[in-house]
Amino acid sequence: MSGYSHEIQLATSFLCSSSGSLPLLDLHRKLLQCCHITKEEFRFIVQRCPRFQLVRGPGPAGGSGPEVCSVLAKTSLRLCSGYGWEQCSGSGCCPQLHLCKFFVYGNCRFGKGRKPCKFSHDIYSDHNFRLLRECTLQQLDAEQLFVLLLQNDPALLPEVCVHYNKGGPRGGCTFQESCTKLHLCQHFVQGDCMYGLNCKRQHTINQHSRRMLEERGLSGDIIHELPVICRNIHHLTSTATEKLPDSLCQTDERKEICLHFTRNSCRFQNECRRVHFYLPYKWEVLVGVTWTDLQHMENIERDFCDPSNTQSCGDPPVDFLTMTQASRPIRRLSTVSSVTKPPHYILTTEWLWYYRRDQGSWVEYGQPDEKQRTTSVTSRTLEEKFLSDRTTEVKVVKGQRRYVVSFKDMYQRNPKHNTKRRVCRRPRFVSVAEV
CATH class of the missing domain: 3.30.720 (Signal recognition particle alu RNA binding heterodimer, srp9/1)
Structure with missing residues (x-):
């Protein structure tokens, strides 16, 4: 996938400039205006790159028109929750962005006035730029990055009220005006509301939800785009992955050395x-x-x-x-x-898997760390599982601690403490003399 980094960056920018999603064919046309990319290469990128998710449903603007295949932008990057409560200093190896939440919402009253905000408004600070660069998102401007975060970080936006979508036309939400969740038609968000304009439930942000969102600090622009963002969130949290239409399903030979x-x-x-x-x-x-x-x-x-x-x-x-x-x-x-080959095959590529320590150094899986502790899985085990399913997660034990390695975002997570470490896959070096 690294050979298509330029195309992936362009596609991400296009998606984030279009409320986080685009019809598949529209995205392909936009890319063709900026770079030379075949249908086979485009198909490979949108199907295999973890940055994108394919879904079938109404276009990004919703509506009752014919279904289309759309592409959504994904990321594992999040805002650091501890930073907002001044519980994370910003130093060390925190794997999350240190930004003012209201700056992301587009409505920080300190950033616009004379009194400076005590939280960062700089997406290119040393800490933030390192994370953006690791995720190859450093080319995004602030508005594009915020769209990406809003539709991927579950802590930033309220959920759709389940009770509002039950019962009579007004729903069964007993909180009514004091409800802190969105009063939107769930079927509209899912893209399968059969009533369309005649639906008794809201397909737009009503006055109740608008007031609640404004109190949370969201700007008018984001509130206006929220139905689209909510639909994208629904698709991103669904497990089904859409197949490409026949017009783009052509064979794609891997660029592999014989x-x-x-x-x-x-x-x-x-x-x-x-x-x-x-x-x-x-x-x-x-x-x-x-x-x-x-x-x-x-x-x-x-x-x-x-x-x-x-x-x-x-x-x-x-x-x-x-x-x-x-x-x-x-x-x-x-x-x-x-x-993938028997041991007697020579000049195959031996891929090694590493996790990053707090001090910034890298340790190969299966090898002892500074305290002579080893992980329960080796590079070979991870490589086998990676090639069989690049979306799976692998459980890892080291000493008394248990972790989960995610191939989707290349992080090792500690579920108990909710901490993350970067994971890296690099080949073993073979010199010209050895060949």
Whole structure:
């Protein structure tokens, strides 16, 4: 997926500038205006990249028109709840953004007046920019980032009132005007309200909900967009993933280096569908519409294999987080993962999995840490599970503590203390001499 970082960043920007979602074909057309991307590449990105979720239903603006396949923007990034209560100083390795919640709502009264707000309004502070860069979201402006957070962070917006959607036309909510949840038609939010304009329940934000939202600090612009955001939230929390329409379902050959060619035994020769290269890895830069080999490939690979490196040492460096070099997209091709082949296959790619310690260093799964403690799973175990299902979660035990590794957002979570550590997947280095 790293080879398409430029396209992923563009698509994210388009989605966040359109209330968090776009019809699939509209997103494809927008991308075609900015970059050269085939239908196969677009299909691969929206289906496999954890940044996006496909859903079928009304378009982003809702309504009773025909159903379309839409793309929604996702992220695991959240606002730090402790920071808002001055319980998190902003130092260390907190994996959540340190921002004023009312700044995200677009209505912080301190930020607009003479008295400065005691909470950060800087999305590019050292702490925040590090997190944005790790999630490859640093290209978003403030408004785009806020849309992304609002539809993904469950702590930011109130839920739709369940009781309002039960009983008679006015619903069964006994709190009425004092209710702190949204009085919206649940079926409208789900996109399946059969009554349309004749529905007895609200399809827009009424005066009661508007007052409640304004008291919470939400700006008028966000309140206006809230029905769309609520619909996106509903789809993002649903488990079903939509398939692409037939117009975009074409075969997509993986850009994989041919193992047989590295041993001078490929019988297909020029007809081979895999890439023929003398190394088990290949670094390329996109120049115009052509992928071109990078110089000093071995040095780039050596730097990439070290999880503590976020860029190579060359000039200009390759940014491993955004997979760019001087704003040009970069991609890395490789042979198949070693876990998919028997041990006697040579020059397969051995992927190693790491978690980051509080001090910032990285420890490989299955290897002892500074206290000689090891995890219950190894790199090989994680790689096997990752290739079988890239959306699953893996339970990990280290000492007396239990964790969950999420492939979707590449974090290791401690469910008991609700803390997170970054997880990284990097290959084992193979030199030209070894090949």
